[in-house]
Amino acid sequence: MSIIVVLCFKAFHLTAPSTIFTTWVALGNYMNPSIFAATDHYIASLFASEDACLKETLRNNENAGLPEIDVSAVQGKLLQVFAKMCQARYVLELGTLGGYSTIWLARAIPEDGKVITIERNEEYARVARKNIENAGLIHKVDIRVGTAIEVLAELDTELSQSFDMVFLDADKPPYMQYLQWALRHSRPGTIIIADNVIRAGKVLDENSDDPAVIGVQQFNKALAEAAGVTSVVIQTIGVKDHDGMAIAVVDYPQHA
Numbered sequence: 518m519s520i521i522v523v524l525c526f527k528a529f530h531l532t533a534p535s536t537i538f539t540t541w542v543a544l545g546n547y548m549n550p551s552i553f554a555a556t557d558h559y560i561a562s563l564f565a566s567e568d569a570c571l572k573e574t575l576r577n578n579e580n581a582g583l584p585e586i587d588v589s590a591v592q593g594k595l596l597q598v599f600a601k602m603c604q605a606r607y608v609l610e611l612g613t614l615g616g617y618s619t620i621w622l623a624r625a626i627p628e629d630g631k632v633i634t635i636e637r638n639e640e641y642a643r644v645a646r647k648n649i650e651n652a653g654l655i656h657k658v659d660i661r662v663g664t665a666i667e668v669l670a671e672l673d674t675e676l677s678q679s680f681d682m683v684f685l686d687a688d689k690p691p692y693m694q695y696l697q698w699a700l701r702h703s704r705p706g707t708i709i710i711a712d713n714v715i716r717a718g719k720v721l722d723e724n725s726d727d728p729a730v731i732g733v734q735q736f737n738k739a740l741a742e743a744a745g746v747t748s749v750v751i752q753t754i755g756v757k758d759h760d761g762m763a764i765a766v767v768d769y770p771q772h773a
């Protein structure tokens with residue numbers, strides 16, 4: 518088995534991404550993911566233990582039938598680290614779901630800061646509001662119900678300041694539009710994070726007809742080529758599927 522893996526890894530250096538994708542899918546059956554989940558639990562136990570409130574949030578979400586696509590605890594902590602790195606006071610989140618990541622973010626900003634979070638599903642937004650109220654954070658959170666495209670158009674007319682940090686985690690097909698919007702509402706030093714940009718390696722498939730894959734492929738390319746931004750993507754693996762987060766810091770803004 519290890520010989521096969523070594524041979525495949527050597528071959529990876531010489532092969533086109535789409536071939537790597539096919540090989541990876543074939544290899545996938547032989548990989549044991551439990552080491553990644555166990556390591557994630559180890560990291561979480563040290564750095565990202567969930568208090569009763571975060572645990573209750575996940576329970577409430579499950580009871581309300583929300584999909585279990587929240588960030589992991591370690592990823593929630595990572596969002597806090599980024600928020601503190603840029604001393605975020607004013608944060609935009611696209612895709613509230615049940616408010617789990619919103620709670621991590623709201624806890625990382627000062628009392629007079631604000632997380633504006635957008636959720637298109639009214640029921641999810643109702644569950645999120647309850648979770649955020651239970652966490653004692655509703656004074657720092659502004660939940661907007663509507664599609665991200667609609668709400669961003671509203672915000673365009675009412676905003677007077679740029680965001681310190683933007684977390685993209687809504688539906689994937691318009692990710693590139695979200696990026697362009699975020700860049701227009703940034704200042705030097707604004708941090709932009711985007712979830713789910715690797716999708717278990719499906720981004721390597723140049724012939725994908727999956728709208729979510731196509732959305733993040735367009736996003737990754739646009740981010741890599743964007744002027745005035747320093748950016749990278751890191752793979753994420755752990756209790757959630759293999760995926761990735763794009764991490765970007767704005768060098769100079771793109772005001773239209």
Ligand code: DHB
Nearest residue numbers: 586587588686687712713
């Ligand atoms: C999906 C969306 C997410 O934001 C996520 O983190 C995982 C999965 C999805 O739509 O499948």
Ligand code: MG
Nearest residue numbers: 586686712713
């Ligand atoms: Mg996500």
